[in-house]
Amino acid sequence: MRFASDNSGPVHPKIMAALASANEGWAMPYGNDDLTRRAADRAREVFEAPAAAVYFVATGTAANAIALATITKPWETIFCHRVAHIHEDECNGPEFYTGGAKLTLVEGHTDRMTPEALRAAVEGEGQRGVHGPQRGPVSITSVTERGTLYTLDEIRALTDVARDHDLKVHLDGARFANACAALGCTAAEMSWKAGVDVVSFGGTKNGCMGVEAVIFFDPDHAWEFELRRKRGAHLFSKSRFLAAQMDAYLTDDLWLSLARSANNSATALANELREIPGVSFLFEPQANMVFPVLPAAAHRRLHDAGAMYYLWDGSLEDGVDEDIGARLVVDWSCGPENIDRFIDLVRG
Known part of the structure; x- marks a missing residue:
C-alpha cells in the first residue's frame, strides 16, 4: 500500500x-x-x-x-x-x-x-x-x-x-x-x-x-x-x-504501457472508493493521482497497517475526528492486492 x-x-x-x-x-x-x-x-x-x-x-x-x-x-x-x-x-x-x-x-x-x-x-x-x-x-x-x-x-x-x-x-x-x-x-x-x-x-x-x-x-x-x-x-x-x-x-x-498501467490502477482505486458511503474527492481523478476525503478513523487504520501516503489538508494529531483529504499516487507496479487491502481498511 x-x-x-x-x-x-x-x-x-x-x-x-x-x-x-x-x-x-x-x-x-x-x-x-x-x-x-x-x-x-x-x-x-x-x-x-x-x-x-x-x-x-x-x-x-x-x-x-x-x-x-x-x-x-x-x-x-x-x-x-x-x-x-x-x-x-x-x-x-x-x-x-x-x-x-x-x-x-x-x-x-x-x-x-x-x-x-x-x-x-x-x-x-x-x-x-x-x-x-x-x-x-x-x-x-x-x-x-x-x-x-x-x-x-x-x-x-x-x-x-x-x-x-x-x-x-x-x-x-x-x-x-x-x-x-x-x-x-x-x-x-x-x-x-x-x-x-x-x-x-x-x-x-x-x-x-x-x-x-x-x-x-x-x-x-x-x-x-x-x-x-x-x-x-x-x-x-x-x-x-x-x-x-x-x-x-x-x-x-x-513508456505508454507503464503509464496506462498506473492510470488504470488509479482508476480502479478511485472506483472502489466511490462505492464507500461518505467518501468524496477533492479533485476528479484523471490520471494516476487520487485525492479522496476519508474519515480520520479510516486514516488511522491505514497508517497503523503501514499504508504510505500523504495527508492533504489535515492532521491526525490530538485525536482529530473529522474527514481529512489525502493524496494517493499510483505507480506502474501497483497490483490489485494493494488496492484491495487499502479499500478493506477504509471500509473498516
Missing part, C-alpha cells in the same frame, strides 16, 4: 536490463556515444520531430529549470499557474537557473490556467518599461499537481495566447506519459502540434531509475542549452547510463 509517490516505485526490469547492458565495456563520455545518439533518435521518432534537439538530465527540476533558463532572460517573468510544480516544488530552481527571472502566478481553475486568466496576466506585465519585468515564456504542467489534465484544446488555447504576444511555451511533462495515455493522444499532438516549444519529458516517475529528456522543437536553442547544462553541473560524464534508460523506455512504447 505504497501510494506516497510514483517516485517511490521500482525500476522496470527492461530498463534495469538496459542499464546492465550499457555497463558492458567502454563508451565515449559526455553524450558522444552511440547509445545517446540512438536514444535521442528514438525521442525524435516518438515525437515525430526529426529536427528536434534532444538532451538527457537526471532530475525533473534540472529539466524544467535549464529548459526555462534557455528561453528566458533574467529580466523576464515566466507565466505559470499558482500551483504549478515549478512554483510549489522546485525551491526556486527556475529563478536560480535563469539568473533572476521571476514567476507570475496565473489564476484560473483550482488546478489549471485558463486562456482568459493567462491573457490578463500577460497583458498586465511588460507595461512599466524598464522598471518592471518583461514578458517571458508560459509554462504548463500536465498532469497537474492536482492529478488533472489539460485537454489538447486547452493547451492550444493557452499557446494561442502565448503566440499572440510572441512568447515561447514550455510543457512540464514529469507525468507526460500519464497525460498522453489518459487523453489517448500522441506525443506530438500534446506538444509541438499544440504549439509547445520545449518539453520536459519525464521518465523517473514512470519506471526509470532517474532520467528526463528535454526536447526543443526549434534546434536553434541547442547550443545554449548545452552550455547551461554544463555550467549548471548537469552534464553527466557517463551519460550513456541516462541514455540507456530512455532508449529502453521509448522502445516498443514501454
Whole structure:
C-alpha cells in the first residue's frame, strides 16, 4: 500500500536490463556515444520531430529549470499557474537557473490556467518599461499537481495566447506519459502540434531509475542549452547510463504501457472508493493521482497497517475526528492486492 509517490516505485526490469547492458565495456563520455545518439533518435521518432534537439538530465527540476533558463532572460517573468510544480516544488530552481527571472502566478481553475486568466496576466506585465519585468515564456504542467489534465484544446488555447504576444511555451511533462495515455493522444499532438516549444519529458516517475529528456522543437536553442547544462553541473560524464534508460523506455512504447498501467490502477482505486458511503474527492481523478476525503478513523487504520501516503489538508494529531483529504499516487507496479487491502481498511 505504497501510494506516497510514483517516485517511490521500482525500476522496470527492461530498463534495469538496459542499464546492465550499457555497463558492458567502454563508451565515449559526455553524450558522444552511440547509445545517446540512438536514444535521442528514438525521442525524435516518438515525437515525430526529426529536427528536434534532444538532451538527457537526471532530475525533473534540472529539466524544467535549464529548459526555462534557455528561453528566458533574467529580466523576464515566466507565466505559470499558482500551483504549478515549478512554483510549489522546485525551491526556486527556475529563478536560480535563469539568473533572476521571476514567476507570475496565473489564476484560473483550482488546478489549471485558463486562456482568459493567462491573457490578463500577460497583458498586465511588460507595461512599466524598464522598471518592471518583461514578458517571458508560459509554462504548463500536465498532469497537474492536482492529478488533472489539460485537454489538447486547452493547451492550444493557452499557446494561442502565448503566440499572440510572441512568447515561447514550455510543457512540464514529469507525468507526460500519464497525460498522453489518459487523453489517448500522441506525443506530438500534446506538444509541438499544440504549439509547445520545449518539453520536459519525464521518465523517473514512470519506471526509470532517474532520467528526463528535454526536447526543443526549434534546434536553434541547442547550443545554449548545452552550455547551461554544463555550467549548471548537469552534464553527466557517463551519460550513456541516462541514455540507456530512455532508449529502453521509448522502445516498443514501454513508456505508454507503464503509464496506462498506473492510470488504470488509479482508476480502479478511485472506483472502489466511490462505492464507500461518505467518501468524496477533492479533485476528479484523471490520471494516476487520487485525492479522496476519508474519515480520520479510516486514516488511522491505514497508517497503523503501514499504508504510505500523504495527508492533504489535515492532521491526525490530538485525536482529530473529522474527514481529512489525502493524496494517493499510483505507480506502474501497483497490483490489485494493494488496492484491495487499502479499500478493506477504509471500509473498516
